[in-house]
Amino acid sequence: MSNHPPRSTIADVARHAGVSKATVSRFLNHRDTLLSPEIARRVEAAIEALSYTPSPMARALKRGRSRLIGLVVADITNPYSVAVLSGAEQACRQAGYLMMLFNLANERERESVGLKVLSTYQVEGFILNTMGLEQGSVLTPVLRGRPVVLVDRLHQGLEVDFVSLDNVQAVHACLDHLLEAGYREFLLVTEPLGGVSSRIERVRAFESRLDALGPQAGGRWIEVSVDDQGGLAQALRDLRAGARRPPAVLAVNGVVSMRIVAAVAQLGWRLGPDIGLIGIDDTPWAPYVGPGISAVAQPTDALGSLAARCLIERIGGLAAPARSIRLPGTLMARGSTRLESLAASGEVPGNRG
Amino acid sequence: MSNHPPRSTIADVARHAGVSKATVSRFLNHRDTLLSPEIARRVEAAIEALSYTPSPMARALKRGRSRLIGLVVADITNPYSVAVLSGAEQACRQAGYLMMLFNLANERERESVGLKVLSTYQVEGFILNTMGLEQGSVLTPVLRGRPVVLVDRLHQGLEVDFVSLDNVQAVHACLDHLLEAGYREFLLVTEPLGGVSSRIERVRAFESRLDALGPQAGGRWIEVSVDDQGGLAQALRDLRAGARRPPAVLAVNGVVSMRIVAAVAQLGWRLGPDIGLIGIDDTPWAPYVGPGISAVAQPTDALGSLAARCLIERIGGLAAPARSIRLPGTLMARGSTRLESLAASGEVPGNRG
DNA sequence: TTGTATGCGTTATCAC
């Protein structure tokens, strides 16, 4: 059993350099001011020689700051969450913060637990990508004044920075594209709203746009829970039966897109000619699923890094009123929104940007 | 500006309960022994009243243990990594550990940086899902005797627990399935081996199985780098041109599968009848891509939670020799390995388990 | 400009 030397401490460095701990600490934190070149040189050499690194734990204890950022995510299995997480992680790293991850695994009641746990580790701020079900009033006490930024989903009564897709723009882009492609009858499919702000916003945008469009187009929206694939298929059957020409479905997110694709496959219909499909959230596979699935791609990386940067600004003391940042999505038009089948023309599915 | 009360400390609890800090600490750590019921009750009440939680930071400082586990991941954008991560995170949580995440973002040289950073945070152990390029000899010093478990990829000279897909079984399952489906000419496509153990194992398994098969089947393997999509298409053209009947491709992982699909689409071929495709790594979209992409699904969740549990056992002091755990994958047969096209029969793509 | 002393919130070692 090899015994490993304990990591060297500030005391070791001080001894090695023949100075006091305070001097080493000064070198670490206020290198510029208050230090004679000669001493600085010796301290630096000692640090190098002992390959000394300050203990963030001890620092956190003393200063109350930990260089840690807590990320609470509803479901790390969701590619959207991961993409955002990834962008955020990068920005944090660049700013010298480390990320502590807490995954809710879709158990919403664990949200406050996650916050508490991260809290005890003295994280300096939180990025929340959760269901948004906990009211701000219950969150506030555990936050203890530490900054928070919300991603994708708002929390009632929590007035903090918010970063998200521009849902109105995204839904409008979808509808405009469908109209241009020749569809006139629309069905928006969402998971049960359940108070989730992004879903609600998308539904509202859908409704208001449809109102504005007037009689030239018609549409409804339905909630279908994940375990009711049969209900979804039935809804699609009804939709198509009641329409004079091929209708189109707008999937509120990637999960729903996937389920629509499954249902359409099961029904034996062709995406595009028989029923249009466009969804919010793009995936690398989308170009190759059936005739290609049209989608609005979210700028997930930007969302994540913006969230992180906002948070870090707040940690740095910024006291501006709560900001709301909305980033546009970009439409990827593919075969699932092409009324005329291309099977005959020999064209191949793929990206059309 | 609302001022937030500082979190209560062990001293607050002691004062509130009219006992000493030591007593409170005892209640926290050795509740069972050495404590009169009366005092215990009072302490408990005080803790409740002040909603006190011990500071993990201070604990870590004093005891050297942090209840933190460090996870270094090559690319958090890779769904495989995330799936593993997710399983690991869950197991850690259940054991009362929190996960600190360090993403290499595919910059391999950041591996030792990641280890160092996590190290300073006093993580009690590491789960590594990286390229495996750093030799054990360079890793060992920063590990300082703390346990490590490797996922999916081995490191040379690092004899620690290892958890991974049973690559031999997986590749054999693929080949057996292809043979049964009627294919006889095989091409394994991998990203450049670059010393990554999982890729090497899969190639070796491919070669040895082919050897064993003898003249009834033939095959080669090629490395194609991510940015050489043209080269991949050309390789496929050559493959098909040189084969008497439809050949089949074995994609070494999900990323490669995706690229093959893209190339085949570009070539205008039908997956299955024109060229077979089976890949390691399944995705939710696979059933709906073209005729359905056949794949070997990895037990990612199990891999992750096993990794975490191994690590936690080691942290607990287990001193057994390094273990190597190989979990079998499960074959999902779909249309991309069906020689006869089903287009005519009206059957619909989907899972066939 | 540098050193001494104290405290951050815990746990552990001693007394009592």
Add this chain to the structure above:
DNA sequence: GTGATAACGCATACAA
């Protein structure tokens, strides 16, 4: 059984 007290590694007020 319980209470002082020291120490973990660091940063800072104060003294020099």
